[in-house]
Structures are given as structure tokens and as C-alpha cells.
Amino acid sequence: MSTKTDEAAVRDFTGVEYWDQLARRSVLRFFLLAALYEQPMHGYGIAGSVATCCEGSRPTDAMIYPALKELQEGGYIACEVEPAGGRTRKVCSLTPKGERAYRAASKAWLNFLPHLVGCISRGPGMSARVMAVLAGCCGPQILSCSPEGRGNEVVDDGPHQVRG
Incomplete structure (x- = not known):
């Protein structure tokens, strides 16, 4: 069984990848709020906006959607289902x-x-x-x-x- 100490021991603090991911995770909610401050968007549009802001460091869906859910549950964003080309998508706004x-x-x-x-x-x-x-x-x-x-x-x- 791995412990938090074991996990910390295998992290490579000398790798840019570690610091890039840490930075992206720490500012993700801010970037989501900033994207929605400009205009309402759906998840893919938000991801694109954040990627543009971060020079191509596109956050993964596994990062974005839980953060959006947290913002919605906290009352920071509201999402409505809208039709889009025969499908539906959630459009979120602040x-x-x-x-x-x-x-x-x-x-x-x-x-x-x-x-x-x-x-x-x-x-x-x-x-x-x-x-x-x-x-x-x-x-x-x-x-x-x-x-x-x-x-x-x-x-x-x-x-x-x-x-x-």
C-alpha cells in the first residue's frame, strides 16, 4: 500500500512538467471564472479559452468538469441545457x-x-x-x-x- 510519503518521494520537483501541472491546478478555478466573466460558454469552449490563456496548456476534462461542478454547487455559476446541432450542451454563466x-x-x-x-x-x-x-x-x-x-x-x- 502506498502512502502520501511514498508518493511525495517519487515526485520529481526538478521536472518542468510537475510545476506546470501544479500551477495549472492552482489557478484553474480562477481561469474558469475569468473565461465566464467574458461570456457564457459550454465546457469545450471554456477549455479552449483556458488553453488560449495558458499558451496551449489545455486542462483535461478530468480537471475542468469537477471544477465546474464545484463552482455550480457553490452558486458561482449557473448552467442551462441548450440545443446544439441535434444534441444538447450545458452553457454556463457567472x-x-x-x-x-x-x-x-x-x-x-x-x-x-x-x-x-x-x-x-x-x-x-x-x-x-x-x-x-x-x-x-x-x-x-x-x-x-x-x-x-x-x-x-x-x-x-x-x-x-x-x-x-
């Missing part, structure tokens, strides 16, 4: 509680991001790489993000704004 959760999560990640960037930047040659990645994916406005200045900025994300 509830007012889900919108509040998205805004709260956005603020939390906005507060956390500068610290994460700071830790990553400590590695040899990483500071320039981090800034290039952030400028490329998030635009130049992300470069002004710092722990000292957080709390008063407005993040312009297109049709929505998140006030820190």
Missing part, C-alpha cells in the same frame, strides 16, 4: 456571486503576481526573460506592477476593469 468571486480572485492574484515575478527573477539571467514574457503576453502596463504600488491601480482588461 452568477452575481461568481462575478464577486472573480473580482476577489483578480485582486488576490494581482497582489500575488509581483511577488511571484520577484522570486522567478532571482534566477541567473531570469529577470530579462521575465520582463520579456510579461511584456509579450500582458503588454507594457504589467511592467509597472510592483508590490509597493499595489492597491490603487486599475487593471484594464478590455470591457472590464478590476480595481486593486
